[in-house]
Structures are given as C-alpha cells and as structure tokens.
Amino acid sequence: MRRVALAALAGVAILVAVAVLTPGTPTEPEAGVSTTSTAPRDAAPGLPDPCRLVTETEAEAALGRDMDASREGDSSCSYSGPPDGAVAASVRIDVLHLPGGVDDLLRQRDDALRAVGVGAVVDLPGLGDAAFATTLGDLTLLRVVRGQVGVTVGVAGNLADPVAVAQQLAGLAVGRM
Numbered sequence: 001m002r003r004v005a006l007a008a009l010a011g012v013a014i015l016v017a018v019a020v021l022t023p024g025t026p027t028e029p030e031a032g033v034s035t036t037s038t039a040p041r042d043a044a045p046g047l048p049d050p051c052r053l054v055t056e057t058e059a060e061a062a063l064g065r066d067m068d069a070s071r072e073g074d075s076s077c078s079y080s081g082p083p084d085g086a087v088a089a090s091v092r093i094d095v096l097h098l099p100g101g102v103d104d105l106l107r108q109r110d111d112a113l114r115a116v117g118v119g120a121v122v123d124l125p126g127l128g129d130a131a132f133a134t135t136l137g138d139l140t141l142l143r144v145v146r147g148q149v150g151v152t153v154g155v156a157g158n159l160a161d162p163v164a165v166a167q168q169l170a171g172l173a174v175g176r177m
Helices: 001-022 056-063 101-117 162-175
Strands: 068-071 075-084 087-097 121-123 130-136 139-147 150-154
Touching: 001 150, 056 068, 056 075, 056 087, 056 162, 087 162, 101 130, 101 139, 130 162, 139 162, 150 162
Parallel strands: none
Antiparallel strands: 068 075, 075 087, 087 150, 121 130, 130 139, 139 150
C-alpha cells in the first residue's frame, strides 16, 4: 500500500513540477479530449505529437523497464512503470509553443534558478537551440527549445543518472522536431 501511495505521489510531483515550469500549461484536460488514449494522433496545431517525439519503446529502453503509455490532451504524453524502490518510474513529454524561442527558455531557466537554487539547475549546451535540466529529489525536468517549439522531458524514479536519461530522450525528441 505504501508503494502505491508513493508511486501516486511521484506522478503528482511530475505533474506539479511540469505545470510550475511550463507557463500556460492547462491543469485540466481539454473538454472532449481523452486522457487515456495511447494511439498517436494529431498534436496541437503547429506542434509535434509528444508520443511520436519519444515512443513507449524508447522510454522503456531508457529506463530499463516495461512502461505503460497514456496521453493528456494533445500536448502531453506519459509513460509509467512499476515502482523501483519507493518511487514509480515515469517519463512525461510535453510540447509547447515558445514564441520567443531561446529567450523564452532562458526566462524559464532563470525562474527555475530562483525557485530551486543554482545547484539544481544545469545548462545543457549542444541540445537543441538551448536546454537546461532541473533535479528535485527523484524528479528531473529537462527543458529544450528548437526554433519556437519547447519540449519538457520529465523523468522520475530510482535512476543512477536521471539527467543522462532525460538527455537521451530529449535528443530523440529534438531529432524529430
């Protein structure tokens, strides 16, 4: 029972952290949009489909375990697996329009620095036009921008190097943008 509660808590932590670091992200699904469909479909207008940027098979390979896919609206895709220790393994991919491109991402990085401190935010040169990762306990969020498309890769779980896992998945996403 405790593992289930902790797994649910980890999932909520990803949702909250992504919402905090993704300005304008809706907290409720759009009316009429299923939140459990795993079939790829058209993403939000002008944005890539997050479930095609990183597939379930790729998430499983990166985390080294079986994952189940779910979709939250047209701009978010999640993969979750069984708990490994106290925390459930999960990956969440969010896409959003950043009209200011790199400038918007750098503002978000500065907001993250103010919110969590310097040691928890790492710039990742060479990934997209700009990228950074934020780690809070067992949760790592990697934000990357290419042109005016931003992608957040959230990774949670008992991982040896969560930033490396997030970078691997973000690299796949950027290559498909």
